[in-house]
Amino acid sequence: METIKKDRLLIFDLMSLVYRCHFYISGYSDKGRTKTAEEVARDASLLVGEVKRRFASIIKEQSPTHVLVASDGQGPGFRNAIYAEYKANRNGRPAEIIAATKEIEKLLNELKINYIEIPGVEADDIIGSACVLAKSLDIETFVVSSDKDLCQLIGGSVRLARMVDGGKFDLYDKAAVEAKFGVGLEQLTDYMALVGDASDNIPGVTGIGPKTAAALLKEFSTLENLLDKTSEIKSESTRKKIEAGAEDARLSKKLVSIDNSINLGFEIEEFELNEGTVGYFAK
Numbered sequence: 001m002e003t004i005k006k007d008r009l010l011i012f013d014l015m016s017l018v019y020r021c022h023f024y025i026s027g028y029s030d031k032g033r034t035k036t037a038e039e040v041a042r043d044a045s046l047l048v049g050e051v052k053r054r055f056a057s058i059i060k061e062q063s064p065t066h067v068l069v070a071s072d073g074q075g076p077g078f079r080n081a082i083y084a085e086y087k088a089n090r091n092g093r094p095a096e097i098i099a100a101t102k103e104i105e106k107l108l109n110e111l112k113i114n115y116i117e118i119p120g121v122e123a124d125d126i127i128g129s130a131c132v133l134a135k136s137l138d139i140e141t142f143v144v145s146s147d148k149d150l151c152q153l154i155g156g157s158v159r160l161a162r163m164v165d166g167g168k169f170d171l172y173d174k175a176a177v178e179a180k181f182g183v184g185l186e187q188l189t190d191y192m193a194l195v196g197d198a199s200d201n202i203p204g205v206t207g208i209g210p211k212t213a214a215a216l217l218k219e220f221s222t223l224e225n226l227l228d229k230t231s232e233i234k235s236e237s238t239r240k241k242i243e244a245g246a247e248d249a250r251l252s253k254k255l256v257s258i259d260n261s262i263n264l265g266f267e268i269e270e271f272e273l274n275e276g277t278v279g280y281f282a283k
Helices: 014-026 037-062 078-082 095-110 123-136 148-153 174-181 185-195 210-220 223-228 236-244 246-256 275-281
Strands: 008-013 066-070 114-116 140-145 158-163 169-172
Touching: 008 014, 008 037, 008 123, 014 037, 014 095, 014 123, 014 140, 014 158, 037 095, 037 140, 037 158, 037 169, 037 275, 066 123, 078 246, 095 114, 123 140, 123 148, 123 158, 140 148, 148 158, 148 185, 169 174, 174 185, 185 210, 185 223, 185 246, 210 223, 210 236, 223 246, 236 246
Parallel strands: 008 066, 008 140, 066 114, 140 158
Antiparallel strands: 158 169
16 A cells, blocks of 8 residues: 655744854854954855755655744844844844845745745744744645754744754654743743743843743743733742733743734745755755
């Protein structure tokens, strides 16, 4: 009897992949130093090569039938509208990353791999919306990223292939997320709202770290219940921190929550890999 291959979708978080490769190649030693044009060209070429290697590695390993690449759109989005300081702590992209990204986008177009960038929309929200579409069609989905925020998409047919050093990928499912963060998958956005995220300039609650956040959610289940029942928090110090940071926690939850209702403008069939693309990465 012929075995029917189940559809499998790989969703790449492009800038997460590019930055991960950038730091893998050059580390942090070049940070703050202006490079010459020759150095930029050299490093961009190395970066493109490393990104292609990692694309090939996971495509060979997972044998997807469909591939989608998502990137942050230009311009402010809804998170900037509700919090002007969102990601305000970030510097501009290094010249070699800008150059390499242009080459990667060109390659994706040549290989007819769908690359989605929507003005004012972050890659996280594109990826979340694609996951909802894939889930509705019962398509096994792997999100390739090192962004911990995307862990909230895990569940059902969706897993996270989180990039680690050396070009490897750790597969995260519901159990792995719960083991790493100490909270249930359904509590992850509440957890992130409490601890914040310095890399995105999300405030969280000052003085509340991962262990305390996990312990509070174990006792109170949800952020909303915790904020409604601050008088029941046993530690006076923790209670004062939560009461003082309640509005920051509510704001942070809005900032960390992925919008999975974006209109992608594509049908799932348009993500299908063609034989030429499969052959290119099989080299």
